Amino acid sequence: MFRWAPLAAVVVLSACGGSGGSSGSASDDDVAKTGVNGTYLYVSAPELYYSTINVGETTTETLEIQNRGGDRYPLESIRVVGDNPEAFTAPIYGDVVLEPAQAIRIPISFEPLSNGRKEAAFEVEYSTIKLVDESVNVQEQAYYEASDLARKGEYRASAARFDDYLESDPVIAINERRAAVRMPIVQEAEHYGEGRDATLYLDALAARDRSDPEDALFALDTLIQLESDSYLADDAQYLKGYIALMDMGDPRLALREFDTLVDTFPDSTYYDTAQYGRALAQEHLGNNLIAYSLYKDLRDRHIGVSAMGVELPKDELISRLWFERASTAMDALEDKGTSA
Numbered sequence: 001m002f003r004w005a006p007l008a009a010v011v012v013l014s015a016c017g018g019s020g021g022s023s024g025s026a027s028d029d030d031v032a033k034t035g036v037n038g039t040y041l042y043v044s045a046p047e048l049y050y051s052t053i054n055v056g057e058t059t060t061e062t063l064e065i066q067n068r069g070g071d072r073y074p075l076e077s078i079r080v081v082g083d084n085p086e087a088f089t090a091p092i093y094g095d096v097v098l099e100p101a102q103a104i105r106i107p108i109s110f111e112p113l114s115n116g117r118k119e120a121a122f123e124v125e126y127s128t129i130k131l132v133d134e135s136v137n138v139q140e141q142a143y144y145e146a147s148d149l150a151r152k153g154e155y156r157a158s159a160a161r162f163d164d165y166l167e168s169d170p171v172i173a174i175n176e177r178r179a180a181v182r183m184p185i186v187q188e189a190e191h192y193g194e195g196r197d198a199t200l201y202l203d204a205l206a207a208r209d210r211s212d213p214e215d216a217l218f219a220l221d222t223l224i225q226l227e228s229d230s231y232l233a234d235d236a237q238y239l240k241g242y243i244a245l246m247d248m249g250d251p252r253l254a255l256r257e258f259d260t261l262v263d264t265f266p267d268s269t270y271y272d273t274a275q276y277g278r279a280l281a282q283e284h285l286g287n288n289l290i291a292y293s294l295y296k297d298l299r300d301r302h303i304g305v306s307a308m309g310v311e312l313p314k315d316e317l318i319s320r321l322w323f324e325r326a327s328t329a330m331d332a333l334e335d336k337g338t339s340a
Helices: 134-151 155-167 173-192 196-209 213-226 233-247 251-264 271-284 288-301 317-335
Strands: 007-018 041-043 047-054 059-067 073-081 096-098 103-110 116-126 303-307 310-313
Touching: 047 059, 047 103, 059 096, 073 103, 096 103, 103 116, 134 155, 134 173, 134 196, 155 173, 173 196, 196 213, 196 233, 213 233, 233 251, 233 271, 251 271, 271 288, 271 317, 288 303, 288 317, 310 317
Parallel strands: 007 047
Antiparallel strands: 007 116, 041 059, 059 103, 073 096, 073 116, 303 310
């Protein structure tokens, strides 16, 4: 393992303070991401432009720094420097180390104290700790290329690159799982044609990757509201419940989302998963009798043989899995003295 002396990644900040003006736009989402100093450390935009705002007002834009390789990048210092650093502020961070596939989102605020154009630079000093051979870093780029293509709506090319990546026996397990989730989405998007639904769903997945459940729920809500007839509508509704339960630890919200899925999409392939999620949510809320009943309903849906007190699942893999999972959950509740 080798470690090099810190290098710097610099993002130019520019804006204008005045007595009035338009609200600003910041980093363009279409700006090509480029690696820093030959590394696999990527920034979302080389420049943030805040446009013109009134003196004394504040606007904030967000910069993302992402580790797209298999090495580790300690971020040694994060600061605003240059001509007008006083007009721009960023949070103060302690030790930040970007592991493979990790990213950090940094809000940078602009608050002009006087009229005129303001410029500064956002500087990040970092080191590189080598963990993998260069071939692994090169291999990982197929995943990110596929993700970028999906983001641009080039679903056929994206699916092909995801396939290439998964066929290459990836080393970074988290990206392998993410690719396996995204590939069927882009394949379906290619089949169903252009639309905002796939983009919004992929946006939700990306928000989950950066541990931002609120942004994920916003993207899914937008999908359901604008594309209510979408082939991804039930996927989106299920994912809302999953995020509420697993990412946010909010069983009440999860229960509402799973209830909506069961009521709105009774024929969804997510029905069994939602039923299990409802039971888990009730269990988290301390409603063990209700949870037991839901687990029992789920198990009963998959009974194939019931005779002389013996119940066996249907001879299908999915039915056997749900029968066993629900039975195990019921046994655990019975051990706690709970039964319907």
